[in-house]
Amino acid sequence: MKTKIIYIAVTTILLFGCVDTKQKLGYEAEYENEVDIYVGDVKSTDVIRKWFDSYNARDLETVSSIEHDDVVLYAPNGMIINGSDEHTKLAEQFLSAYPNAKWEILWSISSDIAFNTKPSENWVTTCVTVSYGEGDEATTLQRIIDAQIVEGKIKLVYGYERTVSKEEAEQNKIQIYDSSITEIIDVNAEIEELADSIMIPEGPVWDDSSKSLLFVDVMNNKLFKWNEENGASEYISPSGNTGYAPNLGQGLLGANGLAIDSEGNIIVCQHGDRRLAKVSNSSSNEPTFETVVDNFEGDAFNSPNDLAISNDGSIYFSDPAFGFFDLNSYQFVDSDLKGLDFNGIYKYSPETEKAELITKDIDLPNGLALSPDEKTLYVNKMGMLDSNPQIIKINLETNESETFFEGKELAAKFEGNFDGMKVHSSGNIFTTGPGGILVISPDGKLKAKLNFGHSTNCAFDTNEEYLYVTGFINNQKVYRLKLK
Structure with missing residues (x-):
C-alpha cells in the first residue's frame, strides 16, 4: 500500500510539477486572434528605472548604453526616432532648452507576450510624470511608455501622453x-x-x-x-x-x-x-x-x-x-x-x-x-x-x-x-x-x-x-x- 502511494505521488510530480505556472495578466490582439500576456521578469523594470534615473542625472552616456544601437522610439507627437545616436542628440537639445526637466516614475510593470507567429517578447509598461519649463511656461505631462526589453536593453519604445492640469501639477512637492x-x-x-x-x-x-x-x-x-x-x-x-x-x-x-x-x-x-x-x-x-x-x-x-x-x-x-x-x-x-x-x-x-x-x-x-x-x-x-x-x-x-x-x-x-x-x-x-x-x-x-x-x-x-x-x-x- 505504501509503495502504491509513493508511486502515485511521484507520478503526480512528474505530470504536474513542470507545468508553466506563470500568472496570466490578460491578452493582446494578434491579427484576428488573441494571445496571452503573462507576468514578466521584474528585473526588466530596473532597466527602465535606470533609464529615467540617468535622464534626471543628465547622464546621457548611460541612457545610450541602456539602448540598443538601432533602437526605435515612437514619440507621443508622432516623431519617429531611429537609433540611439539620434535619440541622444534630441535629448541634449531638450535638456539644453529645459535644464529643470524632471522624470518621476509612478508605476512600472513587466509582462511577457506569448505570440503565436513569433517568439515571446518582454515589454515594460511605465507611467511617468514629466515636468519642465518655468513660470507660466511650466508644463507637466503624464506619459505611458511601452518599452521592449531585449537582452537587458531597450529595443523599441512607444510613448503616449496627456497634459496634467495646473491643479494636479501643484500637488507635486517641488x-x-x-x-x-x-x-x-x-x-x-x-x-x-x-x-x-x-x-x-x-x-x-x-x-x-x-x-x-x-x-x-x-x-x-x-x-x-x-x-x-x-x-x-x-x-x-x-x-x-x-x-x-x-x-x-x-x-x-x-x-x-x-x-x-x-x-x-x-x-x-x-x-x-x-x-x-x-x-x-x-x-x-x-x-x-x-x-x-x-x-x-x-x-x-x-x-x-x-x-x-x-x-x-x-x-x-x-x-x-x-x-x-x-x-x-x-x-x-x-x-x-x-x-x-x-x-x-x-x-x-x-x-x-x-x-x-x-x-x-x-x-x-x-x-x-x-x-x-x-x-x-x-x-x-x-x-x-x-x-x-x-x-x-x-x-x-x-x-x-x-x-x-x-x-x-x-x-x-x-x-x-x-x-x-x-x-x-x-x-x-x-x-x-x-x-x-x-x-x-x-x-x-x-x-x-x-x-x-x-x-x-x-x-x-x-x-x-x-x-x-x-x-x-x-x-x-x-x-x-x-x-x-
Whole structure:
C-alpha cells in the first residue's frame, strides 16, 4: 500500500510539477486572434528605472548604453526616432532648452507576450510624470511608455501622453520656476518626516554642538530636540510661559523663535513671558531663564515672536501681539495688559542692553532674517489684518523700508501665511508662505515652491545640507529636505 502511494505521488510530480505556472495578466490582439500576456521578469523594470534615473542625472552616456544601437522610439507627437545616436542628440537639445526637466516614475510593470507567429517578447509598461519649463511656461505631462526589453536593453519604445492640469501639477512637492535654483535644490529629493503630533511646531534652529534640531510647540509650552540617533524628545519645559509677566493665561503663550548665541546658549522669544530670554542649552524640567530684554522705553513687549542674531551679537526681533490672540474667534484681543499699541521691529544691542525701534509701520510682522552682508533685514508681513501679505525689505543703514515681494496673488490660490523665514548663504530667501516654502531670489523673483503644506518656519543646518521645516496646527509635523 505504501509503495502504491509513493508511486502515485511521484507520478503526480512528474505530470504536474513542470507545468508553466506563470500568472496570466490578460491578452493582446494578434491579427484576428488573441494571445496571452503573462507576468514578466521584474528585473526588466530596473532597466527602465535606470533609464529615467540617468535622464534626471543628465547622464546621457548611460541612457545610450541602456539602448540598443538601432533602437526605435515612437514619440507621443508622432516623431519617429531611429537609433540611439539620434535619440541622444534630441535629448541634449531638450535638456539644453529645459535644464529643470524632471522624470518621476509612478508605476512600472513587466509582462511577457506569448505570440503565436513569433517568439515571446518582454515589454515594460511605465507611467511617468514629466515636468519642465518655468513660470507660466511650466508644463507637466503624464506619459505611458511601452518599452521592449531585449537582452537587458531597450529595443523599441512607444510613448503616449496627456497634459496634467495646473491643479494636479501643484500637488507635486517641488515646483521649480527658475532653473538656477537647482544649484541648491535637488528636484529628486524626498521630503522626510522627523516628528509628528506637535500641536503648533515653530522656531527651528540647528544646534551644531549636538548635531541636533531644536524646535518648540507654542501651544504646549515645550521645547524639543531632534537628532538622527534619538529622534524627537522633550528637551526644555516650560519654554515660553513661566509666570514672569502678566498675560491672558491661555492661547499662544509658549516659546516661538529660537537662536543659538556665540556662547552656545539658546535665545528664546517668549510669548507668555513677553521677553527675549537666555537659557542654558541643556535638558531641564526646571529651566532658569535670564532676561535679555523685556520692554521698550518702559512698556512691556507684546509677545516677541522671531529673531535673528548678527555677527556683532545684536538681536533683531519682531513683536506682534500673538500672545493676545484668541484661537476660538481667530481675533486679537484688546487688553489693559498691553502697554504698546503697535507691533514693532526692534534691534537689541548688547552694549546698551536696550531695544531700539526700527519700525512700527508693519501692521503684523512675523519672521525676519538678515541678508548675508547684514545690510538688509527681510520681514514677513502676514496680511491677516489687511489681506495683503508681503515681504518687507529694510535698509539697516537708513531704516528705510520697501516692499520686496507681493504675496496677495499666491494667497488667493494656496493655504499658508508669510510666517518664519531664513536666508541661505547664496542670498536666496527661504520663507513660509502660501503653498509651503517659497524660495525667492535677492532681487525678489520667485524661484521655487516646496510643498510642505501649511508651515510656520524653516532653518538650515550649519553646512546647509538640509532644509528643516515646521508645520502648523493643521500640519503638526517637522520635516526636512536634502539640499545639494
